[in-house]
Amino acid sequence: MMTTDVFLPFILPLRGTLGKYRRGDIPCRVGGIKVYTTNVGRDRIIVDMDVAYAGDADFTVSCCGFTGGMNNIQFSGKLRAILKPLLPYPPMVGGVSGTFLEMPKMDFNLTGMGEMVELPGLIDAIRSVINSQIAALCVLPNEIVVPLAPNVDVTKLYFPEPDGVIRLKIIEAKNLENRDISFIKKGKSDPYAEIQVGSQFFKTRTIDNDLNPIWNEYFEAVVDQADGQKLRIELFDEDQGKDEELGRLSIDLKLVQAKGTIDKWYPLEGCKHGDLHIKATWMDLSCDLRHLEKQEWESEWGQADKPIHSALLMVYIDSIADLPYPKSKLEPSPFVEITMGKETQRTPVKVKTVNPLFQSKFMFFVRHLEGQELKFEAFDDGTRRSLGTLNLPISALLKEPNLEQNQQMHMLTLGVHQSPMVVTTRIRVFSKSDGNRQKMDEIRQAKLDEDNRNHAVVKGRGKSANGHLDHDVLGEYGNAFHIERAKENGDVVAVEPAKTVNFDAAEDEIEVKLNVENYQMLRSDSTGSLNSANRSNSRLGRLFKSKHEMKKRETRGDENRGSIELKIDYNELSDQILIDISRCRDLVTFDKKETCNPYVSLKIVALDGGKEVYKKKTPTAKNTRHPHFDNHFEIDMNSSDLLNHKIVINVKDDTNYGTFVAKPVLGCLEIRLDSLIDRKLSQRWIPLNVERK
Template identity: 75%
Template sequence: MAQLQDLPAWVQFPDTERVEWMNKVIHQLWPYVGEYTKTFMNDFIIPQVKAQMPGMFKNFKFTKMDMGDIPCRVGGIKVYTTNVGRDRIIVDMDVAYAGDADFTVSCCGFTGGMNNIQFSGKLRAILKPLLPYPPMVGGVSATFLEMPKMDFNLTGMGEMVELPGLIDAIRSVINSQIAALCVLPNEVVVPLAPDVDVTKLYFPEPDGVVRLKVIEAKNLENRDISFIKKGKSDPYAEIQVGSQFFKTRTIDDDLNPIWNEYFEAVVDQADGQKLRIELFDEDQGKDEELGRLSEWEAEWGQADKPIHSALLMVYIDSVADLPYPKSKLEPSPFVEVSLGKETQRTPVKVKTVNPLFQSKFMFFVRHLEGQELKFEAVDDGTRRSLGSLNIPLTTLLKEPKLEQNQQMHMLTLGVHQSPIVITTRIRALIQGKPKKNDQLGHDVLGEYGNAFHIERANGKNGTANGDAVAVEPAKTVNLDAAEDDVEIKLNVDNYQILRSDSNSSLNSHGRSNSRLGRLFRSKHEMKKRETRADENRGEIEIRIDFDELVNQLKIAVIRCRDLMTFDKKDQCNPYVSVSFSYLLNHKVVINVKDDTNYGTFVAKPVLGCLEIRLDSLLNRQLSQRWIPLSVERK
């Protein structure tokens, strides 16, 4: 296509195939695609565009939609055959459009056109699950791995084009709608077979989480030199992963800014997603680009601060029997999902009491204790509540796999209750293991983020496009760690780490730990005694250190004294177990137990207990000291 400057992918990459037959199929289908586009725009896109437009442009609308005769094209297609589960087929397509679509728009009393629409991006289609019966595929999901490029012109409106901020507002709203609709982690899903678990189609688990620390930039270009004033650039950095955008603070008049800011982003498909980092000079008008990260090492730069400990995933399937906000006024509902101060919302469903949302949300979680996930259905027209629901996050810890799948709850408004179907999951963020062939050298890692990697906005330092491929999800690098200690990713298998399971100390009592082992040991008789909350249980001497470099907590248990006994002979065989509640306020629980054999089916008594919340310690450290033991909390 003449409008596309880049060569097609099938020319550049030998594993990408040219598919002219597919373009012929699209050409034949294009009139029908155009008809569906009109319906889709009216039902889904236009209400969201109106809701997001600035107040002065709220009456913006499309009065005519014509997709034209020139269809979009697929420049190349790649089917993945390795490192792919046997229950799915993954296909990447380079999709581009530069046709003759023509839209008529009106705003603020002006009428004009929108044409010269250009669109390009990499689309990933996943066919899953594969079935042993027709149609052989349970469904198809499609998503752009990163924000596609889009451009258009507004014509024929005279002064309307000069309205301050109109084009920028339209462009911003369109980009946000594309991101919310079909840029990872958002997908367009088409079920193909009945009796397929919809959560597998609409709610796949991500590959992991990337933790990024933006440290500093050096020798940036000065864009604030002019005849009127002399100053320095006011730089800030923008980070993008899929549809997720992050921005550092702006540092005024500094060509060597130091940010030291941390960010976390969900990595849905690590083998295809890209990380973009761009630097801008903040100005009163349009911000100027200072450069972008044009090269990236094989490993992620280290983000050594554990910002959050878990990821909460929420999927809202549907709501039924919502109340009317006013007499004879059918609602246009949406659902707000809140965790702490963060709130996300579903799209608006126009005039229905039984909306089908099929929307997913993700929240980073620091602590579970005391937090509630809040749902509230709201009418978009009157802004009245249609019902609410609170779910304590600690209830998920009681579930077998830390998830509630397609669970029905009730949104309550007075005496009226509306069923809502929700899937919730919680996954811990833990340190994983790298591939064996990963080579981590100080000389390689030391180059991360220096001026050599920043491509100037004028393109002097190379011709790279600024993409940084995420080879593996959430990989971090520790300059002083062993090779097996370099990756942090989402834990979706070993979910038991979220619970407070006890782990014995290194010098353990493993030889007699089992019930079978007690059969071969002499039995002792236990005292009969009443437990008082204020009784003296002795003391324990401990030390706690936190190594920020490797993100490791070290607990030294040194000795105990004045322990109480349960044996009638006033003897005990003490040992210490230490457990760590990964989500509940990062609490360390130290139990001193008696390993004396009181019978095969008698639980080992707890001589004393100590609970320490890490957020109560300065820098998560505790100098060596004696601490009184207390009665175990039930």
């Protein structure tokens, strides 16, 4: 898998004469190796690595008198290797499986006729074929498995159980870019969304001529390994030529698994402006039929535009023996079609054999288990003749322990001829169990107990009589401080550092305590305003809006500007800063009507020189001093650059005070990235500062 032989499965399906294939002398490069040590079963070892190839392999294909080829092949991706099961005797590991967590990036040059003709769309067509082959071969849930020891249960190697299922609703988008403006045409973008989970792709319908489209479309996807996988959503403007990208979004599936359900507006990346509203629910897999009987679907999911399923049927075809000959003295090239309801899937073709070894797995979403049948039929690829059929009632599985039949032999029947087929089938029922979150809480509690030896909160510190932050404890701005939760009765409490235990506290309740040792909050010296690409927020657009009158304010350094609830984390696997801006409260007002229209401007600024390397803003909340944003930002940044940057947050008022009046800053905040403990800041309320000119 680490050599150029990985390209052979993509080359051989081409029905031409393979003229030349040169493997090359440059091997793949492997780096960024990470071995998982937590939340991993004791029967396996999980290793992630970055694999890249930019070598000298090339090949030539001749077909119908034309010769073409490919060289300068390059690809890169994140590969996960799983060693399981661990054995107490040599070779110590039962087998190794390898899979790409997401579709690897690939590039190449065409030679021969491909280079000379340069037909429009030829490169895209070839890329599509190659991507489909890669996805079917080695992108989750598909994997390459190499057994290393005899007498090992093959289902543990070839047929692992997924982590769960994600149920996704693409609700709506707003403030998208208009890509349909030209000198000869004036219109609006025609947006649609593409969703990717591993090798699974989905697409919404296209909404014509709308920059604020509403889809309300539902999708379900199997998540084999939540840790390391992402939910990726891309928005495009549909055109007659090439579709233009309107923005993209990626969410860690581990985050969805931990929270259970997320329902948020997310700012889109890779565009000037635009936001996407989605809802995602994590479903655990259970072998207890009582979960099926007690399933209480949310009314929203029950009114979906397509059927929402209640269970997952998993099928693993190991092998078939003694298949019949379709013609006298003609060996078959068999494949098997598996049908469940209206959906049909098929195995790869095994060339010229009556004893094929498939080792292929399949998954079907099932809405109603009673009365369903799983149908198998083997065919010869050359003659397209049937080689045998089998009908397996689902009701038989419901009577089995753990809803599973492991390596059972069934008979494919063709007249009087019978061919034994070894199949594993299992049913898993969807449930909204909190088992994963409980496990995470147990892990956090273990870490909490360890930290208790070194951390204690002094009784009675952290809150003033009115429930707000005690500024005597906080000290001067610029001092480092650490926030910890305290019980309401004031008892001495030892808690995990940089952790807010209660995320569901009321808006008027601050459950924090302070410890002056960990990171700095600095006054903002930024006076710039983040320009919106939306015309309604531009100065020209404000010319036609009703003007509000700004009251006079005397700025004091100790003035209370309200507070903001946020969370910061750093994902070492993807080299990304993850920032969640949840809400604000008790914001000041500049309008004489005592109202404001707040939004949050987020910037990543270099400490040396003040260069802005990233900036984004949340949507605007209307007429409130306690806005809810629930926005999630993912910012690419190498871990070595964390020491040289800071986060600058400005809460601004979008109220129109006049065409030439800058949007006032309601409060601001700066956080140096090198001051975060363990590169993270748990979700908490932090007071906003007065802007300094």
